[in-house]
Amino acid sequence: MPVSTSPTARASRPAAVPTLVVVGHGMVGQRFLEALAERGLTGAAGTARVVVLCEEPRAAYDRVQLSSYFSGRTPDDLSLVEPGFMERHGFELRLGDPAESVDRAARTVTARSGETFAYDTLVLATGSYPFVPPVPGKDTEGCFVYRTIEDLLAIEEYARTATTGAVVGGGLLGLEAAGALKGLGLDTHVVEFAPRLMPVQVDEGGGAALLRTIENMGLTVHTGVGTQEVTAGEDGSVNGMSLSDGSALATDLVVFSAGVRPRDQLARECGLAVGQRGGIVVDEECRTSDPAVFAIGECALAPDGRVYGLVAPGYEMAQTAAGVIAGGKASFTGADMSTKLKLLGVDVASFGDAHGTSEGCLDVVYADARSGVYKKLVIGRDGTLLGGVLIGDADQYGMLRPMTGTVLPVAPEQLVLPAGTGGPAVLGPSALPDDAVICSCHNVTKGAVCEHGTLPEVKKCTKAGTGCGSCVKVIGQLLPQSQDTGLCGCFPYTRSELYEIVRTLEITSYAGLLDSHGRDSARGGDGCEVCKPTVGSIIASLATTVGASGYVLDGEQAALQDTNDHFLANLQRNGSYSIVPRIPGGEITPERLIVIGEVARDFGLYTKITGGQRIDLFGARVEQLPLIWTRLVDAGFESGHAYGKSLRTVKSCVGQTWCRYGVQDSVRMAIDLELRYRGLRSPHKLKSAVSGCARECAEARGKDFGIIATAQGWNLYVGGNGGATPRHADLLAQDLSDTELVRLIDRFLMFYIRTADRLERTSTWLDRIEGGLDHVRDVVVHDSLGLCDELERLMADHVRGYRDEWAETINDPERLRRFVTFVNAPDAPDPSVRFVPERDQVKPDLDILAGPVLAVRTLEGTAS
Amino acid sequence: MTARTMAETMETAQDTGVVRLAAGDDWLAVCDRSLLTPGRGVAALLPDGRQVALFLDRAGRTYAIDNRDPFTGAYVLSRGLVGSDGGQPFVASPLLKQRFDLATGACLDDDEVTVAVFEVRAD
Numbered sequence A: 001m002p003v004s005t006s007p008t009a010r011a012s013r014p015a016a017v018p019t020l021v022v023v024g025h026g027m028v029g030q031r032f033l034e035a036l037a038e039r040g041l042t043g044a045a046g047t048a049r050v051v052v053l054c055e056e057p058r059a060a061y062d063r064v065q066l067s068s069y070f071s072g073r074t075p076d077d078l079s080l081v082e083p084g085f086m087e088r089h090g091f092e093l094r095l096g097d098p099a100e101s102v103d104r105a106a107r108t109v110t111a112r113s114g115e116t117f118a119y120d121t122l123v124l125a126t127g128s129y130p131f132v133p134p135v136p137g138k139d140t141e142g143c144f145v146y147r148t149i150e151d152l153l154a155i156e157e158y159a160r161t162a163t164t165g166a167v168v169g170g171g172l173l174g175l176e177a178a179g180a181l182k183g184l185g186l187d188t189h190v191v192e193f194a195p196r197l198m199p200v201q202v203d204e205g206g207g208a209a210l211l212r213t214i215e216n217m218g219l220t221v222h223t224g225v226g227t228q229e230v231t232a233g234e235d236g237s238v239n240g241m242s243l244s245d246g247s248a249l250a251t252d253l254v255v256f257s258a259g260v261r262p263r264d265q266l267a268r269e270c271g272l273a274v275g276q277r278g279g280i281v282v283d284e285e286c287r288t289s290d291p292a293v294f295a296i297g298e299c300a301l302a303p304d305g306r307v308y309g310l311v312a313p314g315y316e317m318a319q320t321a322a323g324v325i326a327g328g329k330a331s332f333t334g335a336d337m338s339t340k341l342k343l344l345g346v347d348v349a350s351f352g353d354a355h356g357t358s359e360g361c362l363d364v365v366y367a368d369a370r371s372g373v374y375k376k377l378v379i380g381r382d383g384t385l386l387g388g389v390l391i392g393d394a395d396q397y398g399m400l401r402p403m404t405g406t407v408l409p410v411a412p413e414q415l416v417l418p419a420g421t422g423g424p425a426v427l428g429p430s431a432l433p434d435d436a437v438i439c440s441c442h443n444v445t446k447g448a449v450c451e452h453g454t455l456p457e458v459k460k461c462t463k464a465g466t467g468c469g470s471c472v473k474v475i476g477q478l479l480p481q482s483q484d485t486g487l488c489g490c491f492p493y494t495r496s497e498l499y500e501i502v503r504t505l506e507i508t509s510y511a512g513l514l515d516s517h518g519r520d521s522a523r524g525g526d527g528c529e530v531c532k533p534t535v536g537s538i539i540a541s542l543a544t545t546v547g548a549s550g551y552v553l554d555g556e557q558a559a560l561q562d563t564n565d566h567f568l569a570n571l572q573r574n575g576s577y578s579i580v581p582r583i584p585g586g587e588i589t590p591e592r593l594i595v596i597g598e599v600a601r602d603f604g605l606y607t608k609i610t611g612g613q614r615i616d617l618f619g620a621r622v623e624q625l626p627l628i629w630t631r632l633v634d635a636g637f638e639s640g641h642a643y644g645k646s647l648r649t650v651k652s653c654v655g656q657t658w659c660r661y662g663v664q665d666s667v668r669m670a671i672d673l674e675l676r677y678r679g680l681r682s683p684h685k686l687k688s689a690v691s692g693c694a695r696e697c698a699e700a701r702g703k704d705f706g707i708i709a710t711a712q713g714w715n716l717y718v719g720g721n722g723g724a725t726p727r728h729a730d731l732l733a734q735d736l737s738d739t740e741l742v743r744l745i746d747r748f749l750m751f752y753i754r755t756a757d758r759l760e761r762t763s764t765w766l767d768r769i770e771g772g773l774d775h776v777r778d779v780v781v782h783d784s785l786g787l788c789d790e791l792e793r794l795m796a797d798h799v800r801g802y803r804d805e806w807a808e809t810i811n812d813p814e815r816l817r818r819f820v821t822f823v824n825a826p827d828a829p830d831p832s833v834r835f836v837p838e839r840d841q842v843k844p845d846l847d848i849l850a851g852p853v854l855a856v857r858t859l860e861g862t863a864s
Numbered sequence B: 001m002t003a004r005t006m007a008e009t010m011e012t013a014q015d016t017g018v019v020r021l022a023a024g025d026d027w028l029a030v031c032d033r034s035l036l037t038p039g040r041g042v043a044a045l046l047p048d049g050r051q052v053a054l055f056l057d058r059a060g061r062t063y064a065i066d067n068r069d070p071f072t073g074a075y076v077l078s079r080g081l082v083g084s085d086g087g088q089p090f091v092a093s094p095l096l097k098q099r100f101d102l103a104t105g106a107c108l109d110d111d112e113v114t115v116a117v118f119e120v121r122a123d
């Protein structure tokens, strides 16, 4: 159904402003629109009418990152169109309304909806279609291609009932598709006609290294064989394939990924020149054989005789065409085919003349079959770097690619040998010339990157790093570095280093740690507001293990806690406190609910249901806290740690017990988890949720660790975050039993606590640590560091050592002594804490705090 | 506050009994010294209704500044964390974390802000 975001189109040609019709709203089409907007050629500016015909049901999205849908990015996350972009620029986007024919003589385009648009300039950005070899049975139910979000949704749906999958094609996209099938839990085969994988990008040696690594991951690779037929079972859906070597392969699902072909049908039909092997012929200005028609992106055959199947050259064409249409001068003559990818977790990169086709060139090769590393540099006769292939370890890609065409400053063999054997030479990006292109997606040079001070600034101002992301590492190296990674002015160590020091030396005192491991200038001093709570939290996390008191306010530990922990309550703007009793899993009996109501009423507390499935009582004075908690503890409540950097809530949905869709008892699991991890002090707060089915009513994927029930057990997602920078959690493991789930969470949390920085939620931690999710999975699922026993032991220590802080406090007169407003007038209430009525409850009386209140600049780390 | 009293503030005795604040011509006994935790503060109420934040640092020195956080108006500075920077003790407001020098009352994060300092001794 056609949807237009602006006034309905008319076929009549508007008098004053020229009409531009864009066919295809893919990656390049969108870049073209952005380029028009940059040049002021928009409906909003009154300089052009721009109509965009989009075949897909959704606006342009990041096709390069398509597979990340399977690791948790939603179609919305993948969108390339900023909200409001079309409206702001007055571009008329017609979703689900492809162009069906072009009449070049009349200069009109007719869309599927039947509407006809007159154009002054036509831009074709129709991309490619996946090539499906004409084998019998290719249209059987269960056969798919891998190009659009809709393709992925269909594959995902079909895979639910499948156990085996086969990908036809072992190229870049085929391997990506194979990775996706593997991720969906299918036993996966790759069938490649060529004698090696990724025949276009890598040479034989590289293909062999890739093969071993991929087979080690449990995929089955068949090279040198073709697909002869797709066979169907009695129900008419795929049940296997027969191969050219006479063998048969049983499979429930087939994905064709045997290359792409330019979508030039529309152009052919209206008589535009197309290449012999397809592609709309364009000149250096991206003009087709008709000067009023342009073609850009994967559908175009560039003047160098190539059809580019990569996004970066497409973006360049978009810029060129927009420049020319806006009346400027621009040209596209060809581009580099360099790529760097992570396929199934393996780095694969090739750049320049990777196959060594130049005259007289020589290869410098390093191959290690055991570790699956293969590196080849192609060097010209005069020592110029011409290109290369890197498999298994492509860290040097960002450095080497921009050096292509120059004579290397060190011997090439030094660059391919592993560390410890005389190489690799550390060839810092500082060695690059200023005009070296660092980000090939957006064509940004080193010089342009170096004008900025931080990565976010570089991304914002130059777009570098916002495409495939492979240049981000080098950008980081080009930016000014802070040499000192110490936690603060008092300690030269990071938080995770301090954690290790405290754990191994069993240090239980902050002063001891400061005097033994602090910076010289800080030893013997009072520390600061950064390291005190950080060290306090480390000691609390390890209390049972290192033999410290598990009560965070004992002895010296009392002086380390932020004010919230110090009073076991949350400080409010007027100096009063709030109280949040723990309500595990959000489940509460009517009796307890009544107690909360009574306490709130008796102490005149403002009462609110929180966003975390529990109840917050606001407006208590310091001296009221123990009285309130005595009532709550008597009724069986415990601290909810709303004040601590520790476990908050484990949200639940009602689950299988009541809900007609539920497949597991999500409430019981939420309660179990909340009781297990309550009181666990960590670098930042921890939130969790358990949903009873994939409908996800508990919003588990917005949590640090979220659990979603499956028919077989539980899926565990990690690294989710709401708050300021929302992030959907990534799938860590699937179909876990109760025990497996708990064991994995134990390990995950303890690994996070050990390695995260202060105030670093699991989301930022996961994005920051080297190797990311894969590394964390290796450590906590596959035990690659041999740490799992210890992580489990640490958690067992925590569980064993847990005691309710509030029960401990109200039962100890010593501890209760601190809950006074004035040390010299213990009975006097704080005169500055007053309330005024609002909506039948109270709110802080801020007038009595008035007087000269200063403008507030919020400082770092202000949140409790 | 004069230079003499400030020096006195810094050098107060280490382990003895009572913490006193200057109130007019008298010294007001506030509390037993043992009630103070090194690195933390408490609030005290003066007869005229003013609130004072009292602190003890690791070396055993006592300090007293106004309890009102000038950035928010709340009477909470006594509940902040004590630290030291190059030997200078400070407290970080528990609300928005601005730091105040305990000896001079100067805000370390804003040149134009100072809170009052009170004379204190422990004997």
Ligand code: SRM
Pocket: A570, A571, A572, A578, A579, A580, A608, A609, A610, A611, A612, A613, A614, A615, A616, A642, A648, A649, A685, A687, A702, A703, A720, A721, A722, A723, A724, A725, A761, A862, A863, A864
């Ligand atoms: C009470 C509550 C709001 C409400 O009325 O519903 C609340 C109140 C506060 N939140 Fe929250 N958050 C509350 C749910 C949330 C949620 C929703 C949720 O948990 O499902 C979020 C987004 C989810 C998330 O965290 O991923 C949330 C994201 C934040 C953040 C941003 C965290 C981030 O990673 O970006 C902060 C600031 C921080 O922690 O640094 C924060 C901090 C705070 C603090 C502690 C701010 C402060 O330092 O004073 C507030 C004090 C609570 C108090 O005084 O009692 N609160 N806060 C909710 C308490 C839930 C509970 O029962 O414990």
Ligand SMILES: Cc1cc2nc3c(=O)[nH]c(=O)nc-3n(C[C@H](O)[C@H](O)[C@H](O)COP(=O)(O)OP(=O)(O)OC[C@H]3O[C@@H](n4cnc5c(N)ncnc54)[C@H](O)[C@@H]3O)c2cc1C
Pocket: A023, A024, A025, A026, A027, A028, A029, A053, A054, A055, A056, A063, A064, A065, A066, A067, A097, A098, A099, A100, A125, A126, A127, A128, A146, A147, A148, A173, A176, A263, A266, A296, A297, A298, A299, A308, A309, A310, A311, A312, A314, A339, A341, A468
């Ligand atoms: C899984 C996958 C991974 C990839 N990885 C990489 C990578 O790592 N690096 C890289 O550089 N490239 C990669 N690519 C290739 C990259 O996605 C393409 O180069 C890029 O999308 C080309 O952009 P385009 O706009 O020319 O084509 P597309 O993005 O395909 O957009 C063309 C659009 O035009 C529409 N269309 C076609 N005909 C009509 C019509 N008649 N009317 C209206 N609309 C029409 C199509 O539906 C489509 O939406 C990958 C591709 C895939 C599928």
Ligand code: SF4
Pocket: A653, A654, A655, A656, A659, A660, A661, A662, A663, A666, A691, A692, A693, A694, A695, A696, A697, A698
């Ligand atoms: S997530 Fe599923 S089981 Fe839980 S309430 Fe929603 S629909 Fe029901």
Ligand code: FES
Pocket: A438, A439, A440, A441, A442, A464, A465, A466, A467, A468, A469, A470, A471, A472
């Ligand atoms: S090279 Fe792709 S984002 Fe920079």
